[in-house]
Amino acid sequence: MTSMLLSLSKITKSYQTAEGPIQILKGIDLQLARTESVALTGESGSGKSTLLHLAGGLDRPDAGTIVVNGRDIGALDDSGRARYRRNEVGLVFQQFNLIPSLDVAANISFHAKLAGRFDPDWEHELMQQLGLSRLLARYPEQLSGGQQQRVAIGRTLAARPSLVLADEPTGNLDEATGDAVLDLMLSLSRSAGSALLLVTHSMRLADKLDRRVVLRGGRIVA
Numbered sequence: 640m641t642s643m644l645l646s647l648s649k650i651t652k653s654y655q656t657a658e659g660p661i662q663i664l665k666g667i668d669l670q671l672a673r674t675e676s677v678a679l680t681g682e683s684g685s686g687k688s689t690l691l692h693l694a695g696g697l698d699r700p701d702a703g704t705i706v707v708n709g710r711d712i713g714a715l716d717d718s719g720r721a722r723y724r725r726n727e728v729g730l731v732f733q734q735f736n737l738i739p740s741l742d743v744a745a746n747i748s749f750h751a752k753l754a755g756r757f758d759p760d761w762e763h764e765l766m767q768q769l770g771l772s773r774l775l776a777r778y779p780e781q782l783s784g785g786q787q788q789r790v791a792i793g794r795t796l797a798a799r800p801s802l803v804l805a806d807e808p809t810g811n812l813d814e815a816t817g818d819a820v821l822d823l824m825l826s827l828s829r830s831a832g833s834a835l836l837l838v839t840h841s842m843r844l845a846d847k848l849d850r851r852v853v854l855r856g857g858r859i860v861a
Contacts, residue, residue, distance in 0.1 A: 644801055644834045645671040645694060650703035652689055663689045665857040667703070671802075676825060676835040678845035681854035687838045688806055690854070694836060695728050695804045696720040708801060726754050729795035729833070731805040731824075735787040737779040737794075744775040746790050751797040758797075761831075765793045768827060785816040792824050796831045803828055805837040809844065821847060 650667040653660045663686045671677055679687050692698045693705060696712050697720075705713045712723050724730070729750070737746050747766065751757040766772050769789040779787055788808060795803060808824065809817030821844055828835045837848060845851045853861040 642672050643670050644673045644675075644708065645669075645836070646704075646706040647690075647694065648704045648706075650690070650693065650700045650705065652686075652693065652698070652700050663857055664693075664700070667854075667857075667859060669852060669859065671834050671836055673801075673834055674829060674832060675850075676828065676837070676848040678848040678851045679836060679838045679854065680840065680842065680845050680851055683840075685854040686857045687854055691804050691806050691836065691838055694802070695730055696723045725750075727801045729798065729800035729803045731788075731791055731795050731803065731808045733807045733810040735779070735784075735791045737787060737790055739779055742776050742778055743771055743782070743790050746779070747771070747793040747797055750794050751799075754798045756798050758799075761799070762793075762797050764830075765797060765827065769793050769823060785812050785820060788812060788820050789823070792820065792827070796827050796833065799831045800833055803833045803835045805835065807838055807840070809839075809841075817844070 647667055647669045650664050651662065652664040653662045667690060679690065681687055693700050700713050704711050707727060712720060715723060738749065741749065748757055748762055766775065769792065771789055771793065774782065774786060782790065809820050812820060825835065825847060839845055852859055
């Protein structure tokens with residue numbers, strides 16, 4: 640079996656606007672090994688979030704292939720991409736997207752139960768490592784921003800996804816909290832056996848990952 644978990648080849652993507660189509664990605668080639676962590680950096684509008692959405696099966700490329708675990712996810716229909724998102728990928732965004740009506744414990748277990756991979760021992764370890772053990776009965780509105788992001792990370796990793804995609808996950812946090820949250824995400828992703836592709840504007844945070852990829856004008860330049 641190849642050691643590459645994610646392989647993007649010649650990916651292009653355009654969006655229609657009132658002024659006509661705008662090409663966002665212009666032939667992207669990128670590979671991510673199993674358990675590797677990669678920071679995706681670049682200016683606003685360079686295509687980082689678009690690339691992340693394509694890798695997560697939230698959208699389809701205009702051309703090119705996106706292969707995850709040996710399967711071209713760009714060729715999947717809507718239900719196939721929904722199964723991919725449920726079973727193989729975890730998404731973490733600036734917006735925590737927690738379920739307001741569920742407490743911390745239920746939010747964390749939600750994705751794992753949906754994917755049929757609920758593991759109480761792993762979830763207990765996550766809660767301890769994330770510092771959430773005393774907050775399990777609280778609801779999202781009763782948590783700080785940093786605590787909510789920790790819950791979001793726990794929910795993602797509880798299902799042990801092959802691939803974790805994170806879009807500026809510490810963007811709404813202060814520097815110290817953001818550093819702590821990213822360190823935990825890196826450590827727990829490794830424990831879960833997950834690869835991590837993370838969008839960030841911060842070179843300081845990017846340096847914490849295994850390597851850095853720079854997007855400029857829809858192309859990888861470094």
